Amino acid sequence: MSLYKIKIKVASPLQISDIVIGNVLKQSGIFCLQSSTVRGGILSKIYREQGVEEVIEESKDTSINFHPAYPVDDGIISRPPHILLHKCKICEGGVFINKVLQNKELLKEFNFERFDIPYKCSEGHLFAISPVKSLVIFKDSKYKEINIKKMQLESIGMNRALSQTELGMIYSYITIRPGVIFDGLIYDPKDKIEKLLGYKPKDESVRIGRGISRGMGITEFEFEEVNYEKYIEKRASEIKDVILKTEGIVILRALTPTLSMDKAEFSYKIDLSEYGLQPMEVFNGVNYLTQSPEILKGYSVYTNLPKIEVKGLGSGTLYFYKIENKIKIDEISMLLSEFEIKGFAPPFNVGLNIMEVYTDVGKLL
Numbered sequence: 001m002s003l004y005k006i007k008i009k010v011a012s013p014l015q016i017s018d019i020v021i022g023n024v025l026k027q028s029g030i031f032c033l034q035s036s037t038v039r040g041g042i043l044s045k046i047y048r049e050q051g052v053e054e055v056i057e058e059s060k061d062t063s064i065n066f067h068p069a070y071p072v073d074d075g076i077i078s079r080p081p082h083i084l085l086h087k088c089k090i091c092e093g094g095v096f097i098n099k100v101l102q103n104k105e106l107l108k109e110f111n112f113e114r115f116d117i118p119y120k121c122s123e124g125h126l127f128a129i130s131p132v133k134s135l136v137i138f139k140d141s142k143y144k145e146i147n148i149k150k151m152q153l154e155s156i157g158m159n160r161a162l163s164q165t166e167l168g169m170i171y172s173y174i175t176i177r178p179g180v181i182f183d184g185l186i187y188d189p190k191d192k193i194e195k196l197l198g199y200k201p202k203d204e205s206v207r208i209g210r211g212i213s214r215g216m217g218i219t220e221f222e223f224e225e226v227n228y229e230k231y232i233e234k235r236a237s238e239i240k241d242v243i244l245k246t247e248g249i250v251i252l253r254a255l256t257p258t259l260s261m262d263k264a265e266f267s268y269k270i271d272l273s274e275y276g277l278q279p280m281e282v283f284n285g286v287n288y289l290t291q292s293p294e295i296l297k298g299y300s301v302y303t304n305l306p307k308i309e310v311k312g313l314g315s316g317t318l319y320f321y322k323i324e325n326k327i328k329i330d331e332i333s334m335l336l337s338e339f340e341i342k343g344f345a346p347p348f349n350v351g352l353n354i355m356e357v358y359t360d361v362g363k364l365l
């Protein structure tokens with residue numbers, strides 16, 4: 001069993017846009033590397049370089065949990081924004097935090113239907129509040145939007161048959177600049193990466209994103225193996241402190257789209273009641289506050305054909321639970337910490353339902 005922290009350093013412009021509208025490639029607003037991108041990059045590298053057929057097996061019956069990788073800013077790993085973070089369009093005073101996350105009594109009674117969305121900022125600007133759209137970092141109990149270094153590239157469409165430029169075919173891409181670093185986790189319970197590669201992964205050059213044939217998307221993956229038990233224990237103690245502070249409320253923040261499978265049916269519900277976590281209704285009878293839905297796409301590493309598309313609730317969605325009285329806080333903290341690594345609900349290892357306990361709230365209350 002292996003658990004790796006990975007650092008992904010962009011070495012040539014990285015294009016992670018996905019939809020083409022007219023001559024412009026539309027960029028997905030959130031600049032993180034989805035699980036499928038990290039997975040595809042590593043598995044196709046092994047397939048290309050080692051030619052091992054077992055890679056195909058892993059892409060059919062997945063056992064490795066590739067977490068999404070988020071960009072690092074100011075030395076801190078960024079996170080998706082959520083609906084309880086706001087900003088003022090006028091004063092550029094940065095991100096402010098909804099009072100419900102700063103007051104224990106409000107949090108206990110929290111319900112979005114009876115909820116005051118702030119209508120003015122601390123400077124008194126009226127009706128200028130908007131949701132936060134970019135990734136954020138949390139530092140000194142404050143949130144800051146990050147600004148990833150990007151660059152625009154122009155590319156001219158070629159007519160392959162005539163070997164000449166196609167008139168009117170100029171594409172513009174927004175790419176991520178070399179030097180940007182992403183940070184993620186890989187949980188490999190069967191040590192498959194090591195077996196397929198023939199050695200423990202260390203510093204690997206991996207190609208990801210679009211435009212690989214044009215020299216884009218070259219990245220350096222740095223693997224750091226961490227001790228699973230120690231990692232879980234440390235995280236469990238952080239989680240426990242927060243549960244004591246919130247007096248039994250657990251908030252989960254989604255790092256990937258969420259969509260669970262219950263008896264062959266898809267649902268946005270993440271049911272943890274068998275572990276003693278009861279859903280805390282916060283909006284319209286459900287226990288989650290969503291970010292806009294995200295389409296999750298995958299490409300087959302060996303046929304290069306797009307796979308099924310599913311629509312999950314976006315990363316940044318918050319789920320609320322209350323711990324039943326009889327549950328031991330030590331035990332539930334360990335369990336939550338393990339779920340952070342393994343995923344919170346099936347289907348596992350496909351880039352869905354990777355969430356983390358929203359421990360920031362412990363510093364805000």
Ligand SMILES: [Zn+2]
Pocket residue numbers: 088089090091092093121122123124125128
């Ligand atoms: Zn303002």
